[in-house]
Amino acid sequence: MKESTQQERELPLALRAAYMALHRNTEAAFAQHGVTADQFVLLLALSEGQALTQRELADRISSDPSTVRAMLVLLEKMELIQRASHPTDSRAKTVALTASGRRKLRKLWKAGQSIRDEMYGCMTPDEADTLIRQLRNITSTLNQEKSLV
Template sequence: MKSLHDMPDRPVPARAALDRLFELAEVLGGIMQRGMAEKGLTTARAGVLWALFHGGPVTQRALAARLGVTPRNVTGLLDALQEDGLVVRGVHPTDRRATLVSLTHEGRSVTSALRGGRDELAAVLFADVPADQLDTFVATLGLVTERLRAVGADSPE
């Protein structure tokens, strides 16, 4: 895939759409940061809680792989979350060498509250958008997201 810098001049509507995406990312990112900060979370810690909320208990190694971080990094995140009472580490039922990570009751409550905030925001943003327009919007965002991932995968690190 070509890098963004190698693309010929795009038509004005495409540039305007990208400008809107940048604006959306900034506004949405700010809202998300405030919501997480209100719960005492960083983006990385919220990502751990979200992964456990959706995937259930998992080994530390599998959690690190799911999040795309090193096992050492996930250990630091889990230390902080465990200290805050949001996760618990326990013995794996079938592999005594592995540590199983789970959400605590408080961790489930915090994550449910984050999901509730997301659902409320979705209701406010899209309440009066006709279903066919929302379907088109979701499909277009999916296509754009796939293309951004492809561009990002081709970028040197």
């Protein structure tokens, strides 16, 4: 096994710590709204308006289809999303926000604003753009590596 550098050891720990801090703060902010941080991400992914298949949604939020399906069942019971048969693929379902889902998402967006303000407050807009680009590069690279296995 090759000798690792301090930086190689710190990056996974730093990524995990940042994610967990964001997740904990978001869970606390959304608790009174009856929605989890993960459900918020799913609602946000649907906010662009077009219906997505469950597979497209899982890909968009970097989750596995069974986890997405479980979240969709709960969100459908809450009448925040609606699932329908896909127009051309009888095996697939499409998912879209309901009017109630759009209203809930607006409330959640407001409830999470202070978290986003804190997050962006510790970096310049250029640093935020760089961070987003780098995180996307990491995701893309690791997803390519995974598909080669």
